[in-house]
Amino acid sequence: MQDFLGPDDWTAVFLSLRIAIVALAGSLPFGILVAYALARWHFPGKTLVTALVYLPLVIPPVVTGYMLLIAFGRRGIFGQALADLGIVLSFRWTGAALACAIMGFPLMVRAIRLSFEAIDPNLEKAASSLGANPFFRFFLVSLPLALPGIVVGATLSFARALGEFGATITFVSNIPGETQTISTLIYTYTQEPGGDASALRLTLVSLAIAFIAIIASEIIQARGEKRLAGGG
Amino acid sequence: MIDVDVARQVGGFNLKVAFSNADGITALFGRSGSGKSLTIGLIGGLDRPDRGRVILDGRTLVDTQKRIFVPAYRRRIGIVFQDSRLFPHLGVRQNLLFGRWFAPRAARAISFDGVVGTLGIGHLLGRAPAKLSGGERQRVAIGRALLSCPKLLLLDEPLAALDAQRRSEILPLIERLRDEFKIPIVYVSHDIEEVSRLASRVVVLERGQVVAIGDPAEVLPMAFAEDARTERASVLAMRVGARDEAYGLTELVHPAGAIWLAGAHGAPGTRLYVVVKATDVTLSTVPPEGLSIQGALKGRLAEVEALGPLAVAHISLDGDGTLLAMTTRRALDRLGVKPGQAIFALVKTAALDERFVGGA
Numbered sequence: 001m002q003d004f005l006g007p008d009d010w011t012a013v014f015l016s017l018r019i020a021i022v023a024l025a026g027s028l029p030f031g032i033l034v035a036y037a038l039a040r041w042h043f044p045g046k047t048l049v050t051a052l053v054y055l056p057l058v059i060p061p062v063v064t065g066y067m068l069l070i071a072f073g074r075r076g077i078f079g080q081a082l083a084d085l086g087i088v089l090s091f092r093w094t095g096a097a098l099a100c101a102i103m104g105f106p107l108m109v110r111a112i113r114l115s116f117e118a119i120d121p122n123l124e125k126a127a128s129s130l131g132a133n134p135f136f137r138f139f140l141v142s143l144p145l146a147l148p149g150i151v152v153g154a155t156l157s158f159a160r161a162l163g164e165f166g167a168t169i170t171f172v173s174n175i176p177g178e179t180q181t182i183s184t185l186i187y188t189y190t191q192e193p194g195g196d197a198s199a200l201r202l203t204l205v206s207l208a209i210a211f212i213a214i215i216a217s218e219i220i221q222a223r224g225e226k227r228l229a230g231g232g
Numbered sequence: 233m234i235d236v237d238v239a240r241q242v243g244g245f246n247l248k249v250a251f252s253n254a255d256g257i258t259a260l261f262g263r264s265g266s267g268k269s270l271t272i273g274l275i276g277g278l279d280r281p282d283r284g285r286v287i288l289d290g291r292t293l294v295d296t297q298k299r300i301f302v303p304a305y306r307r308r309i310g311i312v313f314q315d316s317r318l319f320p321h322l323g324v325r326q327n328l329l330f331g332r333w334f335a336p337r338a339a340r341a342i343s344f345d346g347v348v349g350t351l352g353i354g355h356l357l358g359r360a361p362a363k364l365s366g367g368e369r370q371r372v373a374i375g376r377a378l379l380s381c382p383k384l385l386l387l388d389e390p391l392a393a394l395d396a397q398r399r400s401e402i403l404p405l406i407e408r409l410r411d412e413f414k415i416p417i418v419y420v421s422h423d424i425e426e427v428s429r430l431a432s433r434v435v436v437l438e439r440g441q442v443v444a445i446g447d448p449a450e451v452l453p454m455a456f457a458e459d460a461r462t463e464r465a466s467v468l469a470m471r472v473g474a475r476d477e478a479y480g481l482t483e484l485v486h487p488a489g490a491i492w493l494a495g496a497h498g499a500p501g502t503r504l505y506v507v508v509k510a511t512d513v514t515l516s517t518v519p520p521e522g523l524s525i526q527g528a529l530k531g532r533l534a535e536v537e538a539l540g541p542l543a544v545a546h547i548s549l550d551g552d553g554t555l556l557a558m559t560t561r562r563a564l565d566r567l568g569v570k571p572g573q574a575i576f577a578l579v580k581t582a583a584l585d586e587r588f589v590g591g592a
Contacts, residue, residue, distance in 0.1 A: 125278050126317040128304040130380045131334025137305075140330075144321045 005201060008176060009185065013205055016181040019093055020161035023100035024154055031108040031153060036142065038109070039116035056167075057106040065170025068099055072171075095172040096179050100164045104157030111156055115149020116142060148224045155217035159210055182206050234384050234418065238274045238284030238294070247271065247440040253384075257410055257417045259427040261452070262437035268420040271437070272388045275418065276311045277304030289383055305334070310377030310415075314389040316369040318361035324372050325357040331380025339381045342413060347375045350408055367398035371405065378413060385409075385417045391426060399426075406430060428452060428467050428505040449505055449553070464510035464544055466556045472502040481581075487551020491527025491579045510544055513557035514578040517567060527579040529555060533569050545569075547577050 005013065034053060038046065056064050072079040072089045079090060089095035119142060127137045143150075165183045172179040174188060186202050189195030237250040247267040251258070260268045273279035275286055277293065280301060286294040288309070293302045310331070318327050328348070332340065348354050351371045361369060370390055377385055387406070391399045407430065410417060421427050427434060427448060434451045436444040444451045449469035473483035473490060481492045484506060493506075520528045531549040543561040546554055555577050569575050 120317075122313070122315070122317050123319060125304070126311070126313065127319070127330070128278070129276055129307075129309065129311040130331030130376065131305050131308070132330070133303075133305050136334070141319060141321075 005205065006198070008180075009198065009202055009205075011177055012180050012182050012185040012202070013209075015093060015177075015179075016162055016183070017209070019097045019100055019181060020158050022094075022097040023104065023161045024158050026097065027101035027105055027108065027157065028150075028154060031105060031157070032112055032143070032146075032150060035109045035112035035153070036116050036138070036146075039113045040121075040142075053109050054106045056103050061103060061164070061166025062170050064102060065099060065167035068095070068102070068167065068171040072098070089172075091172050091175060091179060093172070093179055096164075096168050096181065097161075099167040099171045100161035101157075103164050103167050104160035107156040107160055108153040111153035112146060112149045115146040115152075118149075119145045148221045151217050151220045151224070155213055158213055162206065162209060162213075233289060233416070234275065235285070235287040236271070236275055238271070238281035238286060240270060240274060240279065240281045240284075242270065245270075245440055247274075249274075249435075249437065249440070249442055251435045251442060251445055253416055253418055254433045255414075255416060256432040257406075257419050257430045258433045258435065259431035259448070260418060260420045260435050260437060261422065261424075261427045261431075263422050265439075266422075266437040267440040268422075268437055269388055270440075272311065272386050272418070272420055275384075276309050276386055277302065277307050278311075308335070308339070308380075308382050309384045309386060310380050310382030311386045311388065312370070312373050312377045312390045314392050316361075316373040318364075318369060318372060318376070320361055322361075323357070324353070324359050324361065324364070327361065327372060328353075328357075328376050328379055331376060335379075335381040342378055342381050344379060346412075347378050350412060351375050351405055365398075366394050367401060370394065370398075370402060374402075374405070374409070378409065378415070382415060385415050386420070387417060388420045389422070390419075391423070392421075403429060424452060424465055424467070425507055428507050452505075452507075464556050464558060465507050466510070466554060468506050468508060468549070468553050468555065470504050470506055472500050472504060474500070486529060486549065486553070488531050488549035488553075489527065489529040491529070492581050494581065508555060508579055510556040510558035512580045513555060514580070515545060515547075515557050515559060515564070515567060515569070516576045516578055517569060517574075519576055520578055527581055529577045529579065531555065531575060531577060533571050533573055533575050535571055536564060545575075547575060549577075 038050060069076065069090060071077050072082065072095065074080070074083055074088065074090055082089065089098055123141055123145070124137050127141045132140060163183060165187065168179065168181060169184055174180050174184040180188070182202055182205065186199045189199035189202070233252060235252045238247070240247045245267070247270050249267065249271050260271060262268050270279065274281050281294060281296060283296050284294065285292065288307070292298070292300050293307055294300060319330065322330065328344070348357070351374060353368065353371050353375060356364060356368055356372065361372070364372065374390065391402055394402065403426065410430070419427070419430055431448050434446065434448045435442055436451055449467050452467040468486060470484040470486045473485040475482050475496065476492070481494060482496055483490050484493055484504065529549055531547040534546040534548045534554065537544040537546065538561055541560055542558055543564045545557045545559065545564060547557060549555055557577055
């Protein structure tokens with residue numbers, strides 16, 4: 001295995017995984033919250049929020065990356081303030097994680113929202129009549145019941161992060177060891193003479209990771225459904 | 233005690249309900265669409281009234297004028313829904329204990345084992361709700377509401393989704409709850425049998441308005457006088473008389489006569505309500521002889537209500553109460569009875585099983 005990929009390749013693989021995991025972990029709580037709000041609450045400007053959440057799905061990734069650069073670049077609107085606090089996102093792996101989180105966010109929110117919407121609101125009313133305040137209602141009833149959708153949303157977001165290219169390369173470039181992911185490294189190989197074999201090997205790794213992620217999500221989901229059907 | 237006086241408009245439907253309950257079971261009785269479930273939602277805090285007050289044991293839960301609205305989870309009112317609403321991701325035991333965590337420690341007077349024992353659900357504790365039958369699910373739902381140690385229990389047509397057999401299994405359980413746990417209950421139903429059996433007080437709703445409040449025997453016939461359906465019934469207040477042990481019968485005595493009922497029905501002197509369907513009553517101008525029907529009640533024909541080829545005779549029984557009898561119009565004409573004349577109403581005993589009887 002060690003020889004299958006070169007050291008640069010391994011660096012890119014682990015960096016990709018790190019970026020995808022950080023992006024997922026960082027965005028999941030917000031994704032669940034936004035999905036719940038969109039599924040259950042009525043508030044002014046809901047349509048606008050919905051549009052904003054789904055925006056990365058429809059605008060070109062390069063545009064998203066460029067907007068991130070404007071916002072979080074060293075001289076960007078938030079970038080400068082964050083830089084004063086010692087947080088730099090542009091051309092760092094953390095920036096790549098931010099880009100991946102934003103690109104995966106619509107997919108995540110959509111799956112989780114559908115899952116929340118599928119829950120019978122009467123169950124929440126029943127919990128309320130039993131004395132559960134909104135906090136406990138959410139954590140004891142809604143969240144566990146939405147778990148299958150949350151797993152799907154997390155998987156989609158994770159997969160999107162692994163495959164993210166346009167926004168990443170625009171916002172944080174393609175720096176080996178810092179922001180060079182599987183996707184951007186494959187792109188680099190295809191630009192080099194004789195890089196085809198390396199590109200193919202990385203492609204296989206990428207496929208394997210995606211495959212494992214999907215299977216893991218299916219297993220977790222099946223378990224959840226079995227439990228709801230009363231099997232466990 | 234719960235004191236309700238609320239108004240709520242939903243679309244074109246206007247609800248205006250005011251009543252207070254007594255100890256024991258207060259029934260909200262009315263046809264579907266009369267506003268019963270909406271009223272339950274307003275009491276339980278699942279819905280807000282446009283105007284009005286809800287006061288439970290002196291504590292104001294809702295007062296639109298004072299802008300008070302206590303959310304459902306702080307009301308300590310347990311609700312059992314028609315569709316049980318057990319949490320599918322939790323087991324039976326966890327479902328039962330769900331509300332208990334939220335009840336104040338000092339108020340946890342109702343014991344887990346007591347509820348499980350009374351409802352006979354001990355063997356279900358390890359199961360998932362999806363693996364329960366309709367009747368089991370409803371028993372667990374009742375237990376869950378009870379174990380939240382509520383000050384008031386709202387039962388919203390808890391038996392409506394069950395077949396007659398399950399219903400007859402759970403009805404006595406609700407009677408036991410009423411007697412053992414001493415929690416006042418507001419019981420929503422459109423079923424006259426359930427209401428007459430369980431309730432000590434009935435609030436009759438019609439199109440969102442209260443049309444009658446009072447004793448089941450007084451109120452239920454009134455509710456039925458409004459009823460245009462072909463299925464008609466009357467409620468008679470009777471007393472348990474002699475018992476025929478050899479044949480397993482109980483005599484029910486009314487000033488107008490007596491009827492014999494299958495089975496044992498309480499100690500002599502106990503007051504009972506009997507629901508008699510109009511189709512189970514036969515009319516005669518002479519006292520019955522040589523008939524298999526044993527029970528005859530004497531009264532006077534009050535009025536005749538024509539329903540196409542059928543007719544409903546309203547009979548003022550001697551003493552108290554009105555009995556409805558349904559026959560064909562021709563049979564009634566051939567009998568030749570005029571309003572005000574004496575008539576005997578024969579009640580087919582076998583048509584009355586114990587589900588038609590309620591304690592008072």
